[in-house]
Amino acid sequence: MKDIRHIVSDNISEYRKQAGLSLQKLSEMTEVSKTMLNQIESGQSNPSITVLWKISNGLNIPLSNLITDNEEDIDIVDKSQIQPMYNDDKTTAIYPYFLYKKYRPFEMFQTELQPNSCLVTNSHHEESMIFLFVTKGELKINIEGETYHLYEEQAIKFNSNLNHHYMNDSSKLSKFISLLHYID
Numbered sequence: 001m002k003d004i005r006h007i008v009s010d011n012i013s014e015y016r017k018q019a020g021l022s023l024q025k026l027s028e029m030t031e032v033s034k035t036m037l038n039q040i041e042s043g044q045s046n047p048s049i050t051v052l053w054k055i056s057n058g059l060n061i062p063l064s065n066l067i068t069d070n071e072e073d074i075d076i077v078d079k080s081q082i083q084p085m086y087n088d089d090k091t092t093a094i095y096p097y098f099l100y101k102k103y104r105p106f107e108m109f110q111t112e113l114q115p116n117s118c119l120v121t122n123s124h125h126e127e128s129m130i131f132l133f134v135t136k137g138e139l140k141i142n143i144e145g146e147t148y149h150l151y152e153e154q155a156i157k158f159n160s161n162l163n164h165h166y167m168n169d170s171s172k173l174s175k176f177i178s179l180l181h182y183i184d
Contacts, residue, residue: 006103007069008052009043015059015066016041030058079110091117105182112175113139113168124160127183131157137174140167150176 016026023041027034032054039045047055056063077097084093091114098108113119124130132141133155141148141156143164148156158164160180168174 003103004067005043005046008047008066009041010101010103011066011068012037012055013041015061019059026055026058030054032058087119089117092119100182107180109178109180110135110175111166111178112173113166114173115168115171118165118167120165124180126161128160129157129181129183130160130164131155131179131181132176133178134174134176136176137168137172138170139174139176140169141165142167 016023021029023034023037026032027037030037032051036045036047036051037055040047040051052063052066056066079095082095082097084095086093093112095110095112096107097110098104098106100107111119132150134150134152136152138152139150141150141158141164143158144162147167150156166176
C-alpha cells in the first residue's frame with residue numbers, strides 16, 4: 001500500500017500544477033509557508049491535518065482529494081494508447097507502459113527491435129537494475145564488452161550503470177520487456 005505522505009505530495013503537486021499555481025501563490029492562498037509546501041510536495045514532510053485542511057480550503061477541494069490515491073487499483077494499459085519513442089533510424093520502438101513515480105520506484109517498457117539492428121544506450125542511474133525478458137525472437141546484449149545471447153522466454157538482470165547495448169542479428173523482429181528498478 002502506498003505511503004500517505006507520497007499520496008499527499010503527489011496530489012498537492014498535481015492540483016497546484018493543474019491550476020497553474022506557483023508555490024508562492026499557493027502559499028498565499030492557503031496560509032501555509034512556501035517552505036512547508038515545498039517539503040510536503042517533495043515528500044520530506046508529513047503534514048498535520050490542520051495543514052491539510054488549510055491546503056484543501058485554499059484549493060477549494062475536499063480534504064479527501066488530498067489524501068486519496070488517484071491511481072486506480074487496477075490499471076489496464078493497451079499498447080494502442082501508448083505513444084512509442086523511436087531511435088534516430090526508426091529501427092527501435094520503445095513503449096513506456098509504466099513510468100516512475102515516487103511511490104513506485106520502477107519503469108516498465110516494451111521494446112521492439114527490427115531485424116539486423118542495434119540499440120545503443122547510455123548507462124543509467126548508478127543505483128538501479130534492469131530486469132529484461134525476451135517475449136519474441138532472440139536478442140544479444142553486450143554488457144561491458146561481454147555478449148549474452150537470449151532467446152524467447154529467457155531473462156537477464158544487470159546493473160543499469162554498466163555500459164550496454166542491444167542487438168538483433170536475426171531476420172525476425174525481437175521484442176522484450178525491460179523493467180528498470182531504482183534502488184534507494
